[in-house]
Amino acid sequence: MIAIGSDHGGFELKEEIKKKLIQEGYEVKDFGTYSPESVDYPDIAKPVCMSILNGECEKGILICGTGIGISIAANKIHGIRAALCGDCFSARMAKEHNDANVIALGGRVLGPGLAWEIVKTWLGVKFQGGRHQTRVDKIHLLEQE
DSSP, X not given: OEEEEEOGGXXXXXXXXXXXXXHTTOOEEEOOOOSSSOOOHHHHHHHHHHHHHTTSOSEXXXXXXXXXXXXXXXXXXXXXXXXXXXXXXXXXXXXXXXXXXXXXXXXXXXXXXXHHHHHHHHHXXXXXXXXXXXXXXXXXXXXXX
């Protein structure tokens, strides 16, 4: 299952991405927001990330106006590797090299077409392990300091 959430700045893009995911056969859990009314992005990032850590969801997609704030909030949660992506190459590398379990997008930065291509790319690749696992392990060590 894929967790998805956004603040008000990412609400419209979240709805578009959620619709595409469902059309492609993905199971999706929407953690809000459920309208364009103002909400604080940390309040959305936390439940999305916790659903990944507790095993309810496999991956997460977070969206705010730029993707910056919500990715910063997500990365404060131990065990989350959130990557802000604005292009397909970054999305591929986020998964293949960094094993990103969350992708962040900017609802006021990306159009729905490019955003969907980024999500499809990220979902369609796997972590390569090997020398990259060593680096991800070092990220885990940083969390423990």
